[in-house]
Amino acid sequence: MVKIFIDPGHGGTDSGASGNGLLEKNLTLEIAQQISNILQSEYENIAIRMGRNGDSTVSLSERTDAANSWNADFYLSIHINAGGGTGFESYIYPGVGAPTSMYQEAIHEQIVKETGFNDRGMKSANFHVLRETKMPALLTENGFIDTTADVNRLKDSSFITRIARGHVKGLEKAFSLKRKAINTTIYRVQIGAFENKENADKLEAKASSEGFATAVLFRNNLYIVQIGAFSSRSNAEQLAAKAEEAGFTTFISIK
Numbered sequence: 001m002v003k004i005f006i007d008p009g010h011g012g013t014d015s016g017a018s019g020n021g022l023l024e025k026n027l028t029l030e031i032a033q034q035i036s037n038i039l040q041s042e043y044e045n046i047a048i049r050m051g052r053n054g055d056s057t058v059s060l061s062e063r064t065d066a067a068n069s070w071n072a073d074f075y076l077s078i079h080i081n082a083g084g085g086t087g088f089e090s091y092i093y094p095g096v097g098a099p100t101s102m103y104q105e106a107i108h109e110q111i112v113k114e115t116g117f118n119d120r121g122m123k124s125a126n127f128h129v130l131r132e133t134k135m136p137a138l139l140t141e142n143g144f145i146d147t148t149a150d151v152n153r154l155k156d157s158s159f160i161t162r163i164a165r166g167h168v169k170g171l172e173k174a175f176s177l178k179r180k181a182i183n184t185t186i187y188r189v190q191i192g193a194f195e196n197k198e199n200a201d202k203l204e205a206k207a208s209s210e211g212f213a214t215a216v217l218f219r220n221n222l223y224i225v226q227i228g229a230f231s232s233r234s235n236a237e238q239l240a241a242k243a244e245e246a247g248f249t250t251f252i253s254i255k
Contacts, residue, residue, distance in 0.1 A: 002175050003047045004039065005072040007129065008032035009079040012057025017082035019146035020155075024080040025055065027154060031142065032078045034164035041232075042168075043177045051077075064132040074103065074175070075137035076167070077129045080154070081144045087118025091139040093130040100136040107138060107170030114166030115159070117143060140167070158213065186255045187236035189228040191248040197223045210246050 008028035010016030016024030029052070036048045049070055051063040067075050081089070090108045092100050104122050112119045120141075130137045142163050143150035153159045171177060191207060194200045197216070200223035204214045212227040227243060230236045233252070240250040 001045045001047055002177065003049070003070065003073045004171065005049050005051065005067040005070065005075045005135075006032045006036055007051030007063050007067075007075065007077045009077060011052045011055055014057060017080055017145045019082065020148070020151040022080075022145050022151065022154060024082075024145055027080050027142075027145070027160070028078045029055070030160055031164050031167075034161055035076075035078075035167050038164060038168045039171070039177075042180055043172070044180050046177065060128040061132070064129055068132075068134045072133075072135050074171075075129065075133045075135055076171075077127075077137065077139040078167075079139060079141050081141040082146050083144065084146060085120065085144050086147045086150050087120045088112055088115065088143065089120035089123055089141045091123050091125045091127060091130060091141070093137065094124040094126060096124075096136070100138070103136055103174040104138050106174040107140070107167060110170035110173060111140065111142070111163065111166035114162050114169060115142075115153075185231065187230045187233045188226055188253045188255065189230075189236050189239050189243065190224055190226050190251045190253060191243055192225040193222045194225075195222060199223075200225050207243075207248065212243065212246075 010025040010028060014025065016028070018024065032050060036050060039046050040048060049066070049072065051066070052058045088111055090104055092104045108122050111117070127139055130139060143154050145151060145154065192200065192203045200216045203225045204216050207225065207227055208214045215226045217224045217226055228236065228239045236252050240252055243250050
């Protein structure tokens with residue numbers, strides 16, 4: 001069992017960095033929650049604890065004490081940068097060496113690969129969460145909240161997922177995590193099917209304007225407007241319910 005403590009930086013009265021209508025504490029929580037969800041749904045023999053689960057104020061000592069008491073195998077601190085730069089960088093405590101440096105290399109490489117972020121390098125710093133943890137610890141800085149190029153990406157929910165996925169792929173490599181058996185059944189949430197592509201495109205545009213991740217697929221001589229595909233039927237049903245609340249008619253197909 002690999003025990004990973006995931007710590008979304010800041011929270012509550014401490015918003016962290018801010019810029020362009022975004023708050024660091026919100027982005028770090030979203031990334032951390034996605035990392036946790038992916039790990040628990042896709043990998044075996046993994047245990048997760050979070051530094052915070054909502055918008056709560058948690059001191060640095062409370063975070064590291066919780067990880068130390070739990071005897072975590074790894075401490076992952078998630079942050080968003082500020083100061084006018086661009087790209088991704090990661091930090092470990094100065095002079096710690098292996099295995100921490102090896103974990104940093106594995107995770108850093110996968111995040112840069114998955115996101116396409118400008119690589120600002122693997123660094124070290126005397127941060128509390130790196131110094132006071134008894135286990136290997138890594139702090140990641142995922143783009144700059146005050147740089148337009150980075151912000152445009154950070155405002156995209158699919159890009160947040162890519163950041164999370166990069167962390168997960170790095171953890172998989174670092175700890176040789178084993179994936180769960182793949183469920184080949186896919187539940188697709190559809191909101192329309194048309195012979196005319198123009199009609200499908202109109203519905204796709206409407207759904208996209210409502211915040212749904214949309215796609216137009218051509219199957220069985222029909223243009224199908226899809227808003228999600230899941231291995232879990234319950235997840236598909238939740239999205240379908242949300243779409244129906246927004247006024248769309250839904251259908252869940254099974255492949």
